């Protein structure tokens with residue numbers, strides 16, 4: 001697969017080989033960065049970060065990645081401060097910004113916006129979240145984190161906990177995990193179960209899937225527990241949200257039943273689904289997970305720019 | 309009741325075995341209301357049919373619709389057959405087939421899809437024909453038969 005000039009829009013566009021290659025490249029860059037402190041691969045290259053919807057963490061992670069590669073960054077963090085507010089089309093914004101930059105990272109509230117941007121732009125476009133559709137770099141950093149912690153992904157028992165119905169990150173993570181020989185535990189309130197078509201697809205692809213609403217019954221089995229937030233804004237109905245709000249919490253008591261080596265992950269930010277007391281335990285790896293976003297994004301930026 | 313006569317055409321395309329009531333939709337999808345060559349378009353509605361009970365027929369004068377063009381109507385008229393007419397004779401005949409990619413005629417059912425906000429030609433991948441299921445190229449949401457028909 002030719003990486004130079006490639007767009008990163010959806011985890012669906014990735015083969016297992018692509019994923020493995022990104023993870024290996026991230027590993028290499030993380031090691032080099034540790035040794036040298038600063039890399040120069042992207043010297044003279046400019047990243048434009050177009051955040052039509054605010055997401056400070058994701059933006060900072062991309063900016064950090066570009067700086068650590070030796071490149072520089074321009075962009076805007078909110079559509080209300082840009083010409084978009086004046087009614088400029090996404091197409092025109094992209095055509096304009098590509099005159100100033102070598103690669104574009106886009107976050108947009110509408111699903112499909114990143115795909116459209118990639119079709120309009122001559123330079124590579126990376127999707128940093130389009131509405132409730134895709135957030136491929138999150139999925140890649142999740143996989144990178146699992147691989148780094150266990151040295152492998154195959155053979156693990158992985159639990160996804162929380163809002164499996166509306167949660168974008170768990171949908172694409174599950175899809176990507178289907179490339180590996182894993183067992184998947186889908187743990188959620190009845191109302192927030194993983195959409196049937198995704199469960200069916202996982203089974204068709206040979207993943208052993210268990211669905212339950214009882215975390216305590218299965219936690220002893222798991223190597224990884226991936227926790228997600230129940231996001232109020234994704235619910236079409238406030239009543240529905242109130243029914244499931246706070247329906248589970250990972251705390252030290254729950255973790256008593258867990259294996260020594262259980263790792264708890266979370267895409268962050270969290271609200272109350274993981275008690276802060278868990279942070280000090282050896283199970284908690286969600287802040288390391290945040291760190292891992294940088295080498296993974298460095299790898300993607302470097303690959304699509306063709307500089308590494 | 310005397311048999312309904314629809315005049316034969318010398319050159320053009322006859323789309324037969326359209327499910328009754330879908331003829332107008334076929335004309336709309338193929339944009340036959342705006343034929344640039346000035347040829348006539350004839351629509352027969354509710355014609356008795358051995359195969360379908362009742363059917364619609366569309367005749368297009370002076371225009372040879374390509375297989376690709378006609379396949380667009382497979383979504384509303386899966387039973388349709390297409391006859392290419394030259395000098396009053398059928399020179400080619402085929403059944404419509406749902407294409408692998410549907411461009412331009414279908415709206416996305418996802419109200420938050422970028423295709424509703426920007427100037428863009430919609431594009432869907434057919435992921436299953438039976439039952440019919442398509443995926444939006446942009447927002448990746450899948451649509452099933454009922455939603456597809458409502459968004460044509």
Ligand SMILES: [Zn+2]
Pocket residue numbers: 112416417418421422423444445446447448449
């Ligand atoms: Zn769509």
